[in-house]
Amino acid sequence: MDMLKRHLSPVSDVAWDLLDQQARKSLSAHLSARRVVDVSGPHGWDHASVAVGRLNVPEGQKKDEVQYGVHLVQPLVEARVSFDLDLWELDNLVRGAQDVNLEPLEGAARKIARFEEKALYEGFDPGCILGMAQAGEAQTLDLPLGKAKDLLLGLNRGVRLLEGEAIEGPYALVGGEKLHDALEAQSEGYPLRKRIERLVGDKVVFSPFFDGALLVSLRGGDLELVLGQDLSLGFESAKEGKVRLFFAESFTFRAHEPRAVVSFRLK
Numbered sequence: 001m002d003m004l005k006r007h008l009s010p011v012s013d014v015a016w017d018l019l020d021q022q023a024r025k026s027l028s029a030h031l032s033a034r035r036v037v038d039v040s041g042p043h044g045w046d047h048a049s050v051a052v053g054r055l056n057v058p059e060g061q062k063k064d065e066v067q068y069g070v071h072l073v074q075p076l077v078e079a080r081v082s083f084d085l086d087l088w089e090l091d092n093l094v095r096g097a098q099d100v101n102l103e104p105l106e107g108a109a110r111k112i113a114r115f116e117e118k119a120l121y122e123g124f125d126p127g128c129i130l131g132m133a134q135a136g137e138a139q140t141l142d143l144p145l146g147k148a149k150d151l152l153l154g155l156n157r158g159v160r161l162l163e164g165e166a167i168e169g170p171y172a173l174v175g176g177e178k179l180h181d182a183l184e185a186q187s188e189g190y191p192l193r194k195r196i197e198r199l200v201g202d203k204v205v206f207s208p209f210f211d212g213a214l215l216v217s218l219r220g221g222d223l224e225l226v227l228g229q230d231l232s233l234g235f236e237s238a239k240e241g242k243v244r245l246f247f248a249e250s251f252t253f254r255a256h257e258p259r260a261v262v263s264f265r266l267k
Contacts, residue, residue: 003045004234004248011235011243015090019105023233023247026106030113032207033120033132034225036172036216037253041227049073050226050252076228077127078250079115083108084242105245112231112247117209120225120253121174129253132174132223133212136261139165143213143264145182148192155199158215158262165259168219170201175213178266180206215262222260226252 006016041047055069083104093100118124123131141157144150159171173179173196183204186192196204202218216223228250236244255261 003229004232006233006235009235009243009245010087010238011090011245012094015093016233018093019090019102019233019245022102022105023109023231026109027113027231030110030208031116032174032205032210033117035203035205036174036218037120037132037223037225038220039225039227042230043226043228045229045250047076047226047228047250049075050254052254074128074252074254076226076250076252077119077124077129078228078248079112080246080248081108081112081115082236082244082246084244087238087241087243090243108247112249114209116231116249116251117207119251121207121210121212121214127252130255131253132214132216132255132261133210133263135223135255135258136214136263139259139261140263140265142267144267145179146267148186148195151182151192152195152199154264155196155215158264159200161262162215162217162260167217167222167257167260170218172202172205172216172218173200173213174205174207174210174216176207176210178211179213182266213264213266215264217260219260222255222257224254224256226254 050073052072052074054072056072057069061067085104089100119127119129119131121131121133123129123134139161141154143154155173162171183193193204200215229248231247231249234246234248236246
């Protein structure tokens, strides 16, 4: 049976299409990490793990007996968040209403986007995920935010560090609210952003859920998001004029080359 169970719901096809459209808009506004990493998949719900290409060979095996090793794998994390919508309001979508209350959907989209963003940037220990900020800890530099000149010098050090490790560009500067506010506070805010983009060779990416700042190589092959099931809407239950839907996805993240990330201490 389809895990999303949409065919069992009282929601019309027209309403599902409109819900999917709103879901895509809400998710795209919050998902930033996907813009700076490779994305593999989606491979399906049954894609439960990723082979890491290594064996765990237990110690103490007898030399004259059969030797063995166990393949190491990285499991995928399955995430889900539920929310309720009014069935009558969903019918109003079909009637052509333009002001249907979809705030519960938008709130759920924000929650599951935050979960993915946090996992990719900061790691998720229960899922054996090492985040980008953790991967870049060995290459940590200060990034002063008070003056445009100092900020650009700090970024230039990051670029030189990556180039010195033979990590080619282009690069992306990734940051959260603190970095965003610092750029906007500069009197030459827009030109400063363009100067940063020229310096790193690509773009500045903001995440509403990440407090730090990273310089990430976009050359490919270094950072990989593996999707089992991509973010999707499904049906859970219906009762007393309400329909319970959910967002779900399964994923893991791998930092194949930690040197492709520079982590900044914001000053």
